[in-house]
Amino acid sequence: MMRALMGALIIGLAAPALGIYLVQRRLSLIGDGIGHVALTGVGVGLLLNQSPVISAVIVAAIGAVGVELIRERGRTSGDLALALLFYGGIAGGVVLVALSDDASSNSLVQYLFGSLITTSPEDIAVIAVLGAAVIVAMVAFRPALFAVCNDEEYARVSGLPVRALNILMAVTTAVTVTIAMRTVGLLLVSALMVIPVAAAQQVTRGFRTTMAAAMAIGLVAAGVGVVVSAEADTPPGATTVILALAVFVAITVGAAGWRIVRRRAHPPHEVEPPDVVLQEVR
Amino acid sequence: MSVVNVRHAAVGYDGREILHDVSFEVGPGEVVAILGANGSGKSTLIRTILGLTPLTRGEIDLFGTPQRKFRDWARIGYVPQRLGAGSGVPATVGEVVASGRLARRGIFRMPRVADKTAVRDALTDVGLLDRINDPVTTLSGGQQQRTLIARALAGKPDLLVLDEPTAGVDAASQEAFAAALGRFQSTGGSILLVAHELGPLRPLIDRAVVVHEGRIAHVGPPPEPAGHHAEPDHDHVHPHAVQQANGICVAPTDRIPAN
Ligand SMILES: Nc1ncnc2c1ncn2[C@@H]1O[C@H](COP(=O)(O)OP(=O)(O)O)[C@@H](O)[C@H]1O
Ligand SMILES: [Mg+2]
Numbered sequence: 001m002m003r004a005l006m007g008a009l010i011i012g013l014a015a016p017a018l019g020i021y022l023v024q025r026r027l028s029l030i031g032d033g034i035g036h037v038a039l040t041g042v043g044v045g046l047l048l049n050q051s052p053v054i055s056a057v058i059v060a061a062i063g064a065v066g067v068e069l070i071r072e073r074g075r076t077s078g079d080l081a082l083a084l085l086f087y088g089g090i091a092g093g094v095v096l097v098a099l100s101d102d103a104s105s106n107s108l109v110q111y112l113f114g115s116l117i118t119t120s121p122e123d124i125a126v127i128a129v130l131g132a133a134v135i136v137a138m139v140a141f142r143p144a145l146f147a148v149c150n151d152e153e154y155a156r157v158s159g160l161p162v163r164a165l166n167i168l169m170a171v172t173t174a175v176t177v178t179i180a181m182r183t184v185g186l187l188l189v190s191a192l193m194v195i196p197v198a199a200a201q202q203v204t205r206g207f208r209t210t211m212a213a214a215m216a217i218g219l220v221a222a223g224v225g226v227v228v229s230a231e232a233d234t235p236p237g238a239t240t241v242i243l244a245l246a247v248f249v250a251i252t253v254g255a256a257g258w259r260i261v262r263r264r265a266h267p268p269h270e271v272e273p274p275d276v277v278l279q280e281v282r
Numbered sequence: 283m284s285v286v287n288v289r290h291a292a293v294g295y296d297g298r299e300i301l302h303d304v305s306f307e308v309g310p311g312e313v314v315a316i317l318g319a320n321g322s323g324k325s326t327l328i329r330t331i332l333g334l335t336p337l338t339r340g341e342i343d344l345f346g347t348p349q350r351k352f353r354d355w356a357r358i359g360y361v362p363q364r365l366g367a368g369s370g371v372p373a374t375v376g377e378v379v380a381s382g383r384l385a386r387r388g389i390f391r392m393p394r395v396a397d398k399t400a401v402r403d404a405l406t407d408v409g410l411l412d413r414i415n416d417p418v419t420t421l422s423g424g425q426q427q428r429t430l431i432a433r434a435l436a437g438k439p440d441l442l443v444l445d446e447p448t449a450g451v452d453a454a455s456q457e458a459f460a461a462a463l464g465r466f467q468s469t470g471g472s473i474l475l476v477a478h479e480l481g482p483l484r485p486l487i488d489r490a491v492v493v494h495e496g497r498i499a500h501v502g503p504p505p506e507p508a509g510h511h512a513e514p515d516h517d518h519v520h521p522h523a524v525q526q527a528n529g530i531c532v533a534p535t536d537r538i539p540a541n
Contacts, residue, residue, distance in 0.1 A: 024371040144389035147381040150373060154362060157332045158385035158437070159355030165389075197371065205417045206374035 003124045004183065005226045008236065010131035011180045011192065012222025016200075016214035017138040018176050019193025020207075021169055024149040030067065031190035033082060034177045037063030037089035038186055041178070042111050043096020052111070053126050053178060060174035063089060068170040072163070114185035114237035127179045134172050134179075139211075145169065146207055183226070184237035191241040192218060199248035202255045217247050283346040284309050285441050285472045286331060291340035293323070293330045299338070300326050302496035308441070313463075313473040313486050315504060318493035324476040325363070327493060328445050331474070332360055345440070356385035359434030361444040365418065365426050375421065375429050376414040379404055382436035404436040407465065409458045424455025431462060442466060444475040448483065456482050480504055 022030055041059030045052030063085060070081050097108050109115075138145070148155045148165045156162050180189040200213035225240025232239070286308040293301040300323040308314045316324050329335040331342055333349055342349040345357060359382070382404070383397045405411040408428040413421060418429055427447055434442055442463070448456050460482040463473060467486060477483060484504055492500040 020371055026370050028370075141389060143380065143393065144384060146373070146377065147384055150378065150381065151362070151365070153334055154360060154381065154433075155384075156334060157355060157358065157360040158381070159353065160384060160389060201372055205372055205415065207371055207377050210371050 007127045008183045008222040008226040012218040014131045014134040015192040016196040016218040020197045021149045023197045028194045031193045033086040035186035036086040039093025040089045043093045046100035056178040064170035064174040114183045188237045195244040199251045202251045287343040289341045292338045306491045313488045315487045315490045316476045322493045357440045359439030359442045361430050361434045363445045372417045379433045382433035400436045404432040408432045424451040441472045
């Protein structure tokens, strides 16, 4: 339980820290696709009797870098290429898991939807180290990653190592997906990257504050999710995602309510000053 | 030494050549306007100079260095036509402008006092300091354009490159724009800009370069306004002859909507 809680908290912080860049790029669903690819990695690991977490990280990273190279080309066929990669990934994973010694449908479900009991101390060590690396990279490179996601051409003209930063994000996506697979599961990983960001940006005005708020929401949803799922005997991943969605709904409703109250309180002066006035002020 | 030197440049997309043979220079402290019909390749020319679109033939030097070897990107401030597409997450005006410091600061260093001061100075320069903490999406089109200029100015460049900075921009913002560019020039900066309408920028322009059918059709003083289409956002709406310069008329037939 403590182990599961620790793993969940790390992922609760790491997933939105990465997810904010994916959302900014309008690539909200990419995490889901990489999750499909990671399943093949799980299959490879089980088949070779190696740690499925390590093999999933490697296969997912190769997949994510491939996706990034397709995106960089900007081809219209990129959409189809992604579909091929993702469905190939999940089909390959299902077949490989079936071929392995550990071929129970139970083990597949563990990876797809997450599981608390099977998290071993070694798993937690891997999750902690990789998760910390993700968080540090995403926070430390925020200005550069923000610039690349906000306006890639401008970043290029600024002489930033755009390709290296994109590959960093691709590899980070793969790592986050894989470490989250034991708690949230491959099919719900993406939700934890995206929903906290969507919830936070209902009320925030800037990128930095959105990132901080999204990480806080992710942390709370993951922590409470694990506790509730243990009490209510529900799957932890789905429980966490439902909690995150509940936060999203609560913030959306709250923000709408707050706007109505504020409009009542100060009716007229909501209009922005005209440009002419701004001129004189300057 | 010229700031930008383009010699016999040819550029194309997917085998279709857009620019055939373009040569011109921007000298230190000079303000050069690139004019031409829509679809004539003005943006392509600028993007090629900045290394965003590859050159098929010819040469480009930036500050005396061949473009392929040029690394001193902090000396160039780029102002694209509009705010980037990545706006899924809110960002404040200050955060967008702070991106302009990365070329100077590098990606491994945290922002310092000098960076914050440069951001505030740049926003003051375009008259938007009071909006520093507002989300960029709450700004008008003209104010967003000014934000992009501030981002370029924040890096303290020696050359500003602007693609249609005043297209669809309200009159007040155009004036603020022209004033900021004027101050930049008076401190020794060079400017290369694409313009459809010169408007309040006209007095700043030292030289106009007219692109027509993939070649430079005219170089000289900025042409006189062509009359009735002085309103800022008439682009793509009705075909008409533009940029009449010394007898060269860019025909309405090649006004292909570009973007
Ligand atoms: N990325 C691109 N791929 C293919 N063709 C392009 C691309 N960008 C511009 N073009 C074409 O190149 C021509 C010149 O475009 P552009 O440089 O945007 O002109 P301008 O800025 O003068 O309006 C147009 O015919 C346009 O359709
Ligand atoms: Mg253009």
